[in-house]
Amino acid sequence: MTAEDDDAGVNGELEFSIVYIEHSEDKYFEVRKLSDEVAELRSDVVFDRERPERGSVTIQGKVTYLVTVKAEDDGTPPLSTNCFFFVTILDENDNVPRFDGSASDVRTKSFKSHTQ
Numbered sequence: 001m002t003a004e005d006d007d008a009g010v011n012g013e014l015e016f017s018i019v020y021i022e023h024s025e026d027k028y029f030e031v032r033k034l035s036d037e038v039a040e041l042r043s044d045v046v047f048d049r050e051r052p053e054r055g056s057v058t059i060q061g062k063v064t065y066l067v068t069v070k071a072e073d074d075g076t077p078p079l080s081t082n083c084f085f086f087v088t089i090l091d092e093n094d095n096v097p098r099f100d101g102s103a104s105d106v107r108t109k110s111f112k113s114h115t116q
């Protein structure tokens with residue numbers, strides 16, 4: 001993400017941070033500053049679409065996390081702006097297909113009748 005501040009010196013120096021409004025104990029993301037105006041959103045969590053973490057929401061059928069990032073300058077008093085990010089967890093093919101119990105039972109009975 002990028003943010004700009006037209007002021008010179010400390011009045012234009014930016015710090016980035018995540019704003020926790022609710023579920024403040026669920027800190028899945030962090031923001032790391034890469035340069036004066038650029039930061040990246042990171043996470044050490046291994047997300048699973050089938051087992052969403054607490055605090056996620058479903059938007060258009062997709063597991064989504066709402067992350068609010070604040071850019072704040074170093075002025076006195078400091079001025080800040082918030083930006084909202086929707087982080088969508090995509091599906092990964094991490095589950096094998098499986099038959100349900102009834103289908104398995106039918107196959108077993110059929111097999112036995114042929115071998116007797």
Ligand SMILES: [Ca+2]
Nearest residue numbers: 005007011073
């Ligand atoms: Ca400023």
Ligand SMILES: [Ca+2]
Nearest residue numbers: 091092093094
């Ligand atoms: Ca999956």
